[in-house]
Amino acid sequence: xxxxxxxxxxxxxxxxxxxxxxxxxxxxxxxxxxxxxxxxxxxxxxxxxxxxxxxxxxxxxxxxxxxxxxxxxxxxxxxxxxxxxxxxxxxxxxxxxxxxxxxxxxxxxxxxxxxxxxxxxxxxxxxxxxx
Amino acid sequence: xxxxxxxxxxxxxxxxxxxxxxxxxxxxxxxxxxxxxxxxxxxxxxxxxxxxxxxxxxxxxxxxxxxxxxxxxxxxxxxxxxxxxxxxxxxxxxxxxxxxxxxxxxxxxxxxxxxxxxxxxxxxxxxxxxx
Numbered sequence: 001x002x003x004x005x006x007x008x009x010x011x012x013x014x015x016x017x018x019x020x021x022x023x024x025x026x027x028x029x030x031x032x033x034x035x036x037x038x039x040x041x042x043x044x045x046x047x048x049x050x051x052x053x054x055x056x057x058x059x060x061x062x063x064x065x066x067x068x069x070x071x072x073x074x075x076x077x078x079x080x081x082x083x084x085x086x087x088x089x090x091x092x093x094x095x096x097x098x099x100x101x102x103x104x105x106x107x108x109x110x111x112x113x114x115x116x117x118x119x120x121x122x123x124x125x126x127x128x129x130x131x
Numbered sequence: 132x133x134x135x136x137x138x139x140x141x142x143x144x145x146x147x148x149x150x151x152x153x154x155x156x157x158x159x160x161x162x163x164x165x166x167x168x169x170x171x172x173x174x175x176x177x178x179x180x181x182x183x184x185x186x187x188x189x190x191x192x193x194x195x196x197x198x199x200x201x202x203x204x205x206x207x208x209x210x211x212x213x214x215x216x217x218x219x220x221x222x223x224x225x226x227x228x229x230x231x232x233x234x235x236x237x238x239x240x241x242x243x244x245x246x247x248x249x250x251x252x253x254x255x256x257x258x259x260x261x262x
Binding site for chain 2 (some may be wrong): 083
C-alpha cells in the first residue's frame, strides 16, 4: 500500500510502507511547483526498474560482471485527452564483462516470464475506486 | 525521457529531464538494500498522483476549499510469476469545504476524460525494447 497526500498546488507526497518518500509534481504553468517527477513518468521508472532488477540479477547469476547498466525510457503520448502512453520504449545499455547471449537471455526472461511491470502493462488490470 | 541507472545490488537511481531523482530498490532478502520504492509500487504512485492532480485541480476550480486530500493505493498481485497486478484499488479521502457532487464530478472527469494513467493502464500500450 502507498499513501499519496496532497501538499499544495498540484504537489503530492507519496510514502510506502517502509517510510520511503517521493514527491510528485507538475509544471508551474499547470499549477505545480516542479519539485518532483511527473506522475506518468513513474510508469517509465517502474517498468525500467522492474526489468533492470531482473536483468542485472539474472546476468550476474550467469557469471556476468557488470560495470554499468543504464535504461533510457520514453513514452509516446496520444495527441488528444487523456494523452495516454500509446507506446513505451526502453533502451538498455550494459557495460562490463559478460556474454552477449547471456544478456539477451536475461532480458527475454524478464520480458516474458518475470517482470511484473511488463505483465501489468500488458493486461489491463481491474481498477477500483472508492470515494 | 527518464534515465534509470544501476547503483549496486538491485538498487537503481532514476532521473528525469528536470534533474529530479528517485531511488528504486527491493528487499534485502532479494538482493536489494531497501533504500527506495519497489518498482511496481511506482505504478500505484503514478496512478494516484495523476488522478489526485486532476481531482484537486478541478474541485478547486469549482470553488471547493480543500484542507486535506489523501489517496491510499494498493494492488492485488497474481500468485504466480510474473506476479502482475490483477487489480488496483484507490481510496480517496478529501477534507475541506466543498460539495459532495462536485467531488464526485471531479473524480469522474479524471477517470473518464483526463487521467493519462487510467487510460494507459486500460489500453495495453505497445512496448518496444532496444538492447
